[in-house]
């Protein structure tokens with residue numbers, strides 16, 4: 001494989017699809033050396049096949065807002081790769097959603113799902129619908145209109161969507177209700193992230209954040225460090241940030257910053273249980289303002305408008321919000337303030353310049369596809385429970401999540417250990433995921 005040649009072709013074919021091209025470049029650069037030791041991959045053109053989604057569904061979604069106005073959005077489902085199982089991945093509702101964004105997410109999902117040890121292919125979907133400022137009724141009507149098209153693309157053995165940015169338990173409920181009406185299928189396994197009384201797995205809401213902290217613990221342990229007493233900055237205040245803040249606090253770390261599009265909340269004494277609970281209220285309000293935390297907890301929490309979480313001095317940075325949210329300048333500011341570890345919890349949360357800066361300056365770094373895989377892994381556990389028509393208790397799910405995150409860390413170490421004994425987690429995660437998918441594709445022939 002010649003990475004530059006493949007990238008040049010993709011750039012010409014998909015001009016302006018920057019997130020997608022960025023995600024492909026990162027993976028190809030990591031795997032090129034190993035790939036070239038396998039002439040059978042080259043002969044089967046595995047890479048050329050793997051960078052293209054299997055198919056993309058695009059559809060119009062029309063709904064009526066609270067003022068009686070007709071609104072139109074675009075919906076998508078990108079079924080990226082089914083080599084190791086049915087398509088699996090979340091739905092993102094955000095005003096900036098484009099085919100490029102969903103292709104990057106579907107591509108990443110393919111390797112992430114391979115790392116989980118569970119048999120799931122990669123997919124992603126969503127819409128440019130903007131939930132900010134929408135009422136509950138508007139969210140429901142949009143979800144119903146979206147499912148009117150999506151239901152034909154999905155199924156418990158074909159493609160299993162879940163949540164992502166802008167899609168949580170409430171949205172999955174409205175989507176599932178409409179799916180049943182349309183498909184007349186009552187198999188709960190068609191969506192994950194469901195409510196706990198109707199097929200949802202216990203701990204699924206917490207799983208992305210909990211898994212990220214379990215992974216961080218393994219990474220710190222390998223580096224001879226301990227999370228206890230460490231200061232953490234995390235971005236966002238949605239489902240992922242909530243789970244991460246909960247587990248980090250439980251493990252004895254101190255979360256001193258959370259952020260939103262409007263600025264950062266500095267919490268010098270560390271986030272409290274009441275504040276963590278309030279994150280859920282803030283998410284449900286659809287206001288998208290982290291300032292609300294400072295209004296609710298004056299004194300303990302100081303809001304600084306226009307600043308990112310990365311401006312607060314900490315030991316560990318956990319990006320939990322959106323792709324490319326941490327730039328090279330942010331990485332330098334974090335390092336200058338004493339930060340020595342960054343575990344990416346959001347998908348592709350760090351810009352390439354930030355990753356290179358961390359890696360070249362001895363700052364521990366691990367990529368989202370390894371760190372945040374506990375979310376989709378627990379979705380996989382939800383599918384298993386649905387297929388067996390049973391539900392496990394919290395201990396059983398948590399034990400399995402622990403085991404999976406440990407295994408993902410081991411895979412990174414196996415494929416990413418450098419000559420000096422340190423671990424390149426980017427390389428490790430990419431090679432481990434890639435090898436599994438590539439081998440499966442090869443064994444299934446030229447399709």
Ligand code: 2IT
Pocket residue numbers: 088089090091109112160161162163164165192347372373375376377379
């Ligand atoms: O990025 C992700 O892994 C998710 N949004 C979760 C996907 C899932 O199917 O649970």
